[in-house]
Amino acid sequence: xxxxxxxxxxxxxxxxxxxxxxxxxxxxxxxxxxxxxxxxxxxxxxxxxxxxxxxxxxxxxxxxxxxxxxxxxxxxxxxxxxxxxxxxxxxxxxxxxxxxxxxxxxxxxxxxxxxxxxxxxxxxxxxxxxxxxxxxxxxxxxxxxxxxxxxxxxxxxxxxxxxxxxxxxxxxxxxxxxxxxxxxxxxxxxxxxxxxxxxxxxxxxxxxxxxxxxxxxxxxxxxxxxxxxxxxx
Amino acid sequence: xxxxxxxxxxxxxxxxxxxxxxxxxxxxxxxxxxxxxxxxxxxxxxxxxxxxxxxxxxxxxxxxxxxxxxxxxxxxxxxxxxxxxxxxxxxxxxxxxxxxxxxxxxxxxxxxxxxxxxxxxxxxxxxxxxxxxxxxxxxxxxxxxxxxxxxxxxxxxxxxxxxxxxxxxxxxxxxxxxxxxxxxxxxxxxxxxxxxxxxxxxxxxxxxxxxxxxxxxxxxxxxxxxxxxxxxxxxxxxxxxxxxxxxxxxxxxxxxxxxxxxxxxxxxxxxxxxxxxxxxxxxxxxxxxxxxxxxxxxxxxxxxxxxxxxxxxxxxxxxxxxxxxxxxxxxxxxxxxxxxxxxxxxxxxxxxxxxxxxxxxxxxxxxxxxxxxxxxxxxxxxxxx
Ligand SMILES: Nc1ncnc2c1ncn2[C@@H]1O[C@H](COP(=O)(O)OP(=O)(O)OP(=O)(O)O)[C@@H](O)[C@H]1O
Ligand SMILES: [Mg+2]
Numbered sequence: 001x002x003x004x005x006x007x008x009x010x011x012x013x014x015x016x017x018x019x020x021x022x023x024x025x026x027x028x029x030x031x032x033x034x035x036x037x038x039x040x041x042x043x044x045x046x047x048x049x050x051x052x053x054x055x056x057x058x059x060x061x062x063x064x065x066x067x068x069x070x071x072x073x074x075x076x077x078x079x080x081x082x083x084x085x086x087x088x089x090x091x092x093x094x095x096x097x098x099x100x101x102x103x104x105x106x107x108x109x110x111x112x113x114x115x116x117x118x119x120x121x122x123x124x125x126x127x128x129x130x131x132x133x134x135x136x137x138x139x140x141x142x143x144x145x146x147x148x149x150x151x152x153x154x155x156x157x158x159x160x161x162x163x164x165x166x167x168x169x170x171x172x173x174x175x176x177x178x179x180x181x182x183x184x185x186x187x188x189x190x191x192x193x194x195x196x197x198x199x200x201x202x203x204x205x206x207x208x209x210x211x212x213x214x215x216x217x218x219x220x221x222x223x224x225x226x227x228x229x230x231x232x233x
Numbered sequence: 234x235x236x237x238x239x240x241x242x243x244x245x246x247x248x249x250x251x252x253x254x255x256x257x258x259x260x261x262x263x264x265x266x267x268x269x270x271x272x273x274x275x276x277x278x279x280x281x282x283x284x285x286x287x288x289x290x291x292x293x294x295x296x297x298x299x300x301x302x303x304x305x306x307x308x309x310x311x312x313x314x315x316x317x318x319x320x321x322x323x324x325x326x327x328x329x330x331x332x333x334x335x336x337x338x339x340x341x342x343x344x345x346x347x348x349x350x351x352x353x354x355x356x357x358x359x360x361x362x363x364x365x366x367x368x369x370x371x372x373x374x375x376x377x378x379x380x381x382x383x384x385x386x387x388x389x390x391x392x393x394x395x396x397x398x399x400x401x402x403x404x405x406x407x408x409x410x411x412x413x414x415x416x417x418x419x420x421x422x423x424x425x426x427x428x429x430x431x432x433x434x435x436x437x438x439x440x441x442x443x444x445x446x447x448x449x450x451x452x453x454x455x456x457x458x459x460x461x462x463x464x465x466x467x468x469x470x471x472x473x474x475x476x477x478x479x480x481x482x483x484x485x486x487x488x489x490x491x492x493x494x495x496x497x498x499x500x501x502x503x504x505x506x507x508x509x510x511x512x513x514x515x516x517x518x519x520x521x522x523x524x525x526x527x528x529x530x531x532x533x534x535x536x537x538x539x540x541x542x543x544x545x546x547x548x549x550x551x552x553x554x555x556x557x558x559x560x561x562x563x564x565x566x567x568x569x570x571x572x573x574x575x576x577x578x579x580x581x582x583x584x585x586x587x588x589x590x591x592x593x594x595x596x597x598x599x600x601x602x603x604x605x606x607x608x609x610x611x612x613x614x615x616x617x618x
Contacts, residue, residue, distance in 0.1 A: 052611075060527055061611040081531060089531025095614070099524045102241035116529050117234055160528075 006033035007074065007167065007200055008057060012128060013066035015223075026052050027223045030066070036167075039194040039201045041214035048220045050204040051172050058091050058170045059083050069186035088116045092161030092173035092199075096152040097103055098146040105139040106132065106156045109165060113164040135189060151182025158189055162199070168195065170204040175210050187213045236534070240541035247514070252548060254510045256551020258593070259557065261503040262586050263327070263484040266564065268476045268496045269582045272489055274566075277575035282474035284448045286346060287455055288440040290477075298437035301424075301466050306461055307441060315444035317342035319420055324387030324396060332572070335387060335416035337423040337591065346444045347409040356381065356402030364422050367398035370413030374403045387416075389400040392423065394430070412574035439450040471480055481533040500589055507597035511543045515601035519579070522605045523613025532606040538545055539605060547594030548587075555586050 015027040018139045026049045034040055034057075042050045055061040056068060059075045068075050070090065078086055092113075093099075100109045110131050113122045132138045135155035145153050154174060161169050171190065175183035190215050203214060211217050218225060247433040260382065286459055287403060291297035298320070304490070307316050319338035325331060340361055344350065352360070352368060362368045379385065383400045394428070398418050406413045427435040445454050462469045472480075482489075515522075522535045558578055566576030 055611050055614075058527075060614075061609065084526070084529045084531055087527065093524075093527055095524075099519055099520065099614075101239075101524070103239065103246060112525070113528050 006032035007036040007038070007071060008202075009067070009069040010034075010057070011067045013056065013063055013068065013232050014051075015049070015056065015061075015063040016061070025223060027063070030223075030225055032225060034200065034202065036200055037194070037198055039191070039214045040203065041211040041217045042202065042204045042220060043206070043208075043211055044220035044225055047205075049202075050220050050221045053220065054170050054202060054204050055171055058093065058168075059087050081094075085116075088113060088167060089164065090166050092164070092166040092169040094154070094157050094161050094169065094174045096173040096176040097152070098157045098177075098210060100153055100160075105142050105144055106137060106159075109145070109156055110159045110163050113160060127157075127163055128231075131163040134162065134192075135159045147214060147225065149182070150178050151185055154178060154182070154186050155189065158186065160163065162193060163196070167200060169199050169201045171201065173204055173206065175207055176204065183207070183210065224233070236537055237468050240538060240545055242537065243271050243514075243518075244542050244545050247479050250302040250510060250513070254507060254546055255550045255553070257319045257503055257506050258547055259554040261499050262551050262554025262590065263557055263561065264499050265496050265589060266554065266582050266586055267494050267562060268450070269585065270310060270558075270562055270578050271573070272492055273579060274573035274576045275489055277412070278478040279475055281349070281412065281484060284451060284473065284475065285445050287443040287445065287451060287458070287471050288474055288475040288477040289443060289458060289469050289471040290439070292459075292468040293439075294459060295439070298434075298439050299441065299465070299469065301436040301438060303462065303467075305442065307458060308441060308456060310447050310457050310461065312447065312450035313443055313459075314446040315342050315346050315442075317346050317442040317444075318438035318440065319343065319442070319576065320423060320439040321391070322387070322389070322396075322423070323391045324389050326385070326387055328483060331377075333414055333416060334412075334574075335418070337420040339420050340417070341444070343417065346442055349411045350404040351407055352402045352404045363401055364419055364425075365397065365399055366401035367416060367418035368402035368404055368585065369400060370574075371403055371405050371418045372413040372418060374400070376414075379403070385411065391432075392427065392431075394426075396423075396426075399423070409577045414574040433561070441469075446489075456539055500593065504593045504596055507543060507547060507593055508600065510517075510546070510606075511539060511597050511601045512540065515539055515605045519605060519608060519613050520616045523608070523610050523616070526610050527614065534600075536602045540595065543601075544594035544599035545589065547590040547597070551586055551590035555583055556587075558582075 001150045010033070011031050013030040015083055016023050016025045018024070030053065042053065045048050052061065056063050057232070058203070059070075059078075063076070068113055073086065075083065094187055101112070101160050104112070107128055114127055119127065129138060129141070132141055135158050137152060137159065140148060140152060145156070148156065149224075160166055174190070175186055178186060190201055190203070195199065201214075203210070205211055239280070251482075289299070291299055301318075304316055304318060307313060317339045319336050322335045322337050324335050326333070344352065344357065356368070360368050367385065379400050381400055381403065385398045385400055387396045387398070388441065389396055404413070424435055443454065445451050451473055457471050458471045524532060562576065563577045566573060569576065
């Protein structure tokens with residue numbers, strides 16, 4: 001390949017919400033690329049549209065106009081079921097409140113994305129164990145979310161996000177609900193995923209310490225990307 | 234399979250709520266099963282009636298008798314195979330509380346007409362031989378602890394006096410639908426006593442029972458029979474046994490309709506209860522459904538979770554309900570024994586129980602499922618935290 005295309009290409013993206021007859025613009029004319037292997041932090045005040053933008057990139061919400069291409073795929077062109085398939089193989093999700101299924105063990109939660117693959121039971125078990133080993137929770141496999149600390153739950157969620165080996169990991173305030181020490185562990189883990197495993201990570205955060213882990217920081221202000229991006233090495 | 238495990242675990246997340254809902258289903262299944270059994274007990278006489286038997290009575294009313302002389306005339310009608318006759322005796326055993334059906338019948342022909350009353354041949358012989366002999370159904374004999382050879386006294390209401398019998402046989406029903414709570418004795422015993430005490434009432438059976446040689450002839454024989462006694466002192470009304478039994482039941486048809494209406498209402502109520510439980514459940518788990526959808530699970534998976542849980546709750550309730558229906562119906566049947574001679578929970582009722590439960594479970598899941606599937610993922614995720 002002579003020319004390396006970016007992993008995510010966003011062009012002239014508009015998104016608004018409708019509240020009754022009122023139309024509330026949230027994202028206005030957003031254009032930017034995300035390179036393969038990037039660790040991007042999206043920052044900005046509350047209500048600026050960070051979560052909305054993240055959801056659009058991850059293919060769980062729809063937008064008004066513009067295009068989002070991920071790995072060359074125009075995700076707006078996919079039907080709902082195709083999009084669901086695409087998400088299951090391409091995107092790993094980490095949420096602020098972990099969002100684990102309380103009636104499933106750590107193992108069961110991490111296994112979830114694999115149920116949509118053709119892997120055998122044995123292969124699934126191997127993958128889950130590997131993922132839990134990466135987040136250092138192999139010994140908590142049979143624990144239920146209620147039996148784990150917030151930090152441990154978030155690490156289970158990270159294992160769930162990586163178990164199907166997606167190209168992109170999106171994280172919406174992954175440390176927002178954690179104490180400083182747990183937050184540090186989670187961020188270190190995400191750094192490892194980026195460096196060791198080459199995952200592209202897009203992370204929304206309020207926390208400047210968290211943002212420091214990223215290679216690039218973009219600021220969103222009232223739905224508009226701040227012109228000067230802080231880029232670090 | 235994974236989804237079954239998840240449905241199972243989800244069902245017992247709110248143990249109290251699930252238990253109360255299951256209890257509701259259990260009560261409904263019990264009520265439904267018992268009410269249906271009452272209705273079918275009501276129609277038991279109709280169900281067990283034979284198409285080859287006719288009942289002839291006085292056309293004015295059942296309380297008016299017919300002359301004994303009709304016996305030979307009926308016998309001569311084409312298509313008639315058996316003729317028997319008898320009277321509703323209406324006697325009380327010890328006191329009025331002890332109600333059961335008792336008839337004076339011409340014994341030999343009666344037993345021929347009713348092969349469903351099964352009597353050992355030695356008991357049958359003993360019954361036919363002795364003028365004061367009587368037979369009783371197994372259930373009736375059990376209820377009063379009667380044994381063969383016991384002397385039984387009935388106090389006549391229609392035919393005053395104390396009437397003494399000796400129990401010579403205990404019959405069993407051919408199947409569960411046969412009435413085992415009746416008491417029969419010799420019509421001649423009644424008639425001969427009447428000749429001495431009330432000669433005006435002698436020689437007058439209350440009804441004739443006619444067996445036809447071929448069920449196809451039943452209608453024809455009935456018409457011919459009534460025609461024979463047209464313009465005589467006692468005109469007759471002949472109908473099939475089924476029609477005769479139905480005329481009793483239809484008097485109380487309004488009650489049956491009311492019972493069925495209650496069954497129906499009870500089902501609607503439990504549907505609302507279960508739908509409410511499922512709506513609460515699904516609302517609480519909107520965030521989880523959104524997570525599953527985010528991970529790539531389709532709407533069918535969410536639907537399977539909600540439908541699965543709803544059907545599971547309904548079926549647990551159904552099974553427990555059915556399990557309780559049998560003993561409760563038995564207790565009910567034993568206490569009401571002689572009013573509802575045949576009180577059996579039928580297989581059809583069980584199938585209907587299952588059908589109703591499946592239907593209720595499915596209907597209750599529709600709206601919660603529709604809501605859970607319709608909500609956008611981003612909105613579902615926003616509900617968490
Ligand atoms: N479903 C919705 N309907 C209407 N308005 C919405 C909806 N979702 C989000 N909004 C609005 O869109 C704007 C952007 O929301 P978004 O959640 O993307 O902000 P955010 O930058 O993630 O904020 P925070 O830092 O508080 O998480 C907000 O003004 C919000 O009120
Ligand atoms: Mg947000």
